[in-house]
Amino acid sequence: xxxxxxxxxxxxxxxxxxxxxxxxxxxxxxxxxxxxxxxxxxxxxxxxxxxxxxxxxxxxxxxxxxxxxxxxxxxxxxxxxxxxxxxxxxxxxxxxxxxxxxxxxxxxxxxxxxxxxxxxxxxxxxxxxxxxxxxxxxxxxxxxxxxxxxxxxxxxxxxxxxxxxxxxxxxxxxxxxxxxxxxxxxxxxxxxxxxxxxxxxxxxxxxxxxxxxxxxxxxxxxxxxxxxxxxxxxxxxxxxxxxxxxxxxxxxxxxxxxxxxxxxx
Amino acid sequence: xxxxxxxxxxxxxxxxxxxxxxxxxxxxxxxxxxxxxxxxxxxxxxxxxxxxxxxxxxxxxxxxxxxxxxxxxxxxxxxxxxxxxxxxxxxxxxxxxxxxxxxxxxxxxxxxxxxxxxxxxxxxxxxxxxxxxxxxxxxxxxxxxxxxxxxxxxxxxxxxxxxxxxxxxxxxxxxxxxxxxxxxxxxxxxxxxxxxxxxxxxxxxxxxxxxxxxxxxxxxxxxxxxxxxxxxxxxxxxxxxxxxxxxxxxxxxxxxxxxxxxxxx
Numbered sequence: 001x002x003x004x005x006x007x008x009x010x011x012x013x014x015x016x017x018x019x020x021x022x023x024x025x026x027x028x029x030x031x032x033x034x035x036x037x038x039x040x041x042x043x044x045x046x047x048x049x050x051x052x053x054x055x056x057x058x059x060x061x062x063x064x065x066x067x068x069x070x071x072x073x074x075x076x077x078x079x080x081x082x083x084x085x086x087x088x089x090x091x092x093x094x095x096x097x098x099x100x101x102x103x104x105x106x107x108x109x110x111x112x113x114x115x116x117x118x119x120x121x122x123x124x125x126x127x128x129x130x131x132x133x134x135x136x137x138x139x140x141x142x143x144x145x146x147x148x149x150x151x152x153x154x155x156x157x158x159x160x161x162x163x164x165x166x167x168x169x170x171x172x173x174x175x176x177x178x179x180x181x182x183x184x185x186x187x188x189x190x191x192x193x194x195x196x197x198x199x200x201x202x203x204x205x206x207x208x209x210x211x212x213x214x215x216x217x218x219x220x221x222x223x224x225x226x227x228x229x230x231x232x233x234x235x236x237x238x239x240x241x242x243x244x245x246x247x248x249x250x251x252x253x254x255x256x257x258x259x260x261x262x263x264x265x
Numbered sequence: 266x267x268x269x270x271x272x273x274x275x276x277x278x279x280x281x282x283x284x285x286x287x288x289x290x291x292x293x294x295x296x297x298x299x300x301x302x303x304x305x306x307x308x309x310x311x312x313x314x315x316x317x318x319x320x321x322x323x324x325x326x327x328x329x330x331x332x333x334x335x336x337x338x339x340x341x342x343x344x345x346x347x348x349x350x351x352x353x354x355x356x357x358x359x360x361x362x363x364x365x366x367x368x369x370x371x372x373x374x375x376x377x378x379x380x381x382x383x384x385x386x387x388x389x390x391x392x393x394x395x396x397x398x399x400x401x402x403x404x405x406x407x408x409x410x411x412x413x414x415x416x417x418x419x420x421x422x423x424x425x426x427x428x429x430x431x432x433x434x435x436x437x438x439x440x441x442x443x444x445x446x447x448x449x450x451x452x453x454x455x456x457x458x459x460x461x462x463x464x465x466x467x468x469x470x471x472x473x474x475x476x477x478x479x480x481x482x483x484x485x486x487x488x489x490x491x492x493x494x495x496x497x498x499x500x501x502x503x504x505x506x507x508x509x510x511x512x513x514x515x516x517x518x519x520x521x522x523x524x525x526x527x528x529x530x
Contacts, residue, residue, distance in 0.1 A: 052370035054319035223488035
């Protein structure tokens with residue numbers, strides 16, 4: 001599907017289950033899944049030996065290149081994360097012991113559900129989905145210019161053009177209280193399922209079963225409703241950039257889900 | 266909000282950031298977030314010392330009680346997961362060394378996005394969301410009765426009443442190829458954000474800024490579109506149970522998102 005370069009295929013990121021039809025390693029597929037996911041899930045090992053559970057945090061992020069901001073999704077990109085950096089994560093960040101690598105290890109998951117796949121048997125039920133898992137080493141962004149750039153991109157990833165339509169630049173306090181992590185990705189993979197149900201031959205021959213069991217796909221996507229102004233809002237009309245963005249997202253979500261029904265990956 | 270019992274508050278599951286208004290520990294809040302999330306994110310430590318990255322897998326699951334299937338969400342419940350159990354996870358399962366606890370440690374995240382919160386400054390932008398993180402010890406379900414019960418519940422969590430409208434019971438091969446994990450939850454927490462934006466006093470006094478910056482909330486939810494029948498489908502009408510389920514989910518999603526705008530948690 002894509003001519004872009006790919007992430008290396010290592011044991012830890014190789015898609016084993018349904019790897020042939022569903023596994024993807026190219027930059028374009030993986031980066032576009034991440035950049036269209038409103039909430040990423042970040043996992044990291046916890047520092048205490050007495051606590052065997054890795055942490056998971058929902059966070060906002062995007063992939064881009066500060067050195068070459070116009071880089072397309074097919075180019076090598078870094079992952080930037082925004083959000084409160086918990087004391088656990090901070091402690092990890094300052095702890096040595098990850099070998100030669102600078103930063104602390106993070107696993108990042110981005111998942112879209114594109115539809116419910118309803119088959120003749122529970123066993124063949126599935127979802128249409130696009131999911132990506134990335135591994136990389138995170139460091140805090142200290143440079144003001146890079147931090148501002150990342151903050152703008154993260155805001156505009158929530159609503160395009162929102163940044164320039166708010167009070168900017170951030171105050172000194174806002175700059176210091178905001179933490180941005182830059183994750184240098186070392187490997188990644190995506191898994192994409194599209195198309196209708198696929199049933200076993202024996203069930204397909206069972207006419208009684210087929211006569212009573214509806215099979216097909218229910219497309220699913222994230223819906224963006226009508227904006228609801230705050231009591232404090234003084235702007236009478238919903239601004240054009242916001243209207244357009246929401247219409248675009250609804251259209252894109254629905255069309256992704258409908259394409260997935262047709263098996264377009 | 267709820268009279269149900271709560272999970273213990275330990276250092277690893279205590280919500281520190283905005284913990285007072287947003288942190289929740291009661292069974293009802295946490296269990297209902299999990300049971301309404303179509304894709305859970307499961308994280309577990311990787312067995313190899315040379316691989317510092319925890320694994321994340323998107324999986325399907327639900328919370329229920331096999332001993333008392335009619336248990337409400339306010340009761341103590343186990344988490345059941347369905348999906349292919351990777352060789353990495355299986356290796357973990359058979360490895361000893363998690364102290365007194367039977368099973369292997371899993372962290373489970375369930376996240377709903379309920380809206381985009383648009384404030385005067387990028388710094389006060391947020392999402393309305395309901396998220397839960399649970400920690401527990403997983404074992405494979407071996408008992409046929411419990412496994413069948415969990416398979417039915419998982420199918421019906423995708424579309425209510427779907428199980429009985431498909432070819433059941435599963436064949437012997439389907440039973441052995443399907444793996445169900447039961448997770449005994451040891452602690453958990455939820456974080457819920459609802460309501461409109463909240464800006465700093467200085468920005469609220471900036472009339473020029475307020476005159477040009479729209480503030481409010483865009484409700485978001487998972488939309489379920491019109492079912493698309495497979496070429497192989499022989500059932501002319503979309504069945505009533507499916508239509509009703511999808512209408513109900515769309516209504517529920519929209520109403521959750523709209524309630525969140527009003528600050529209803």
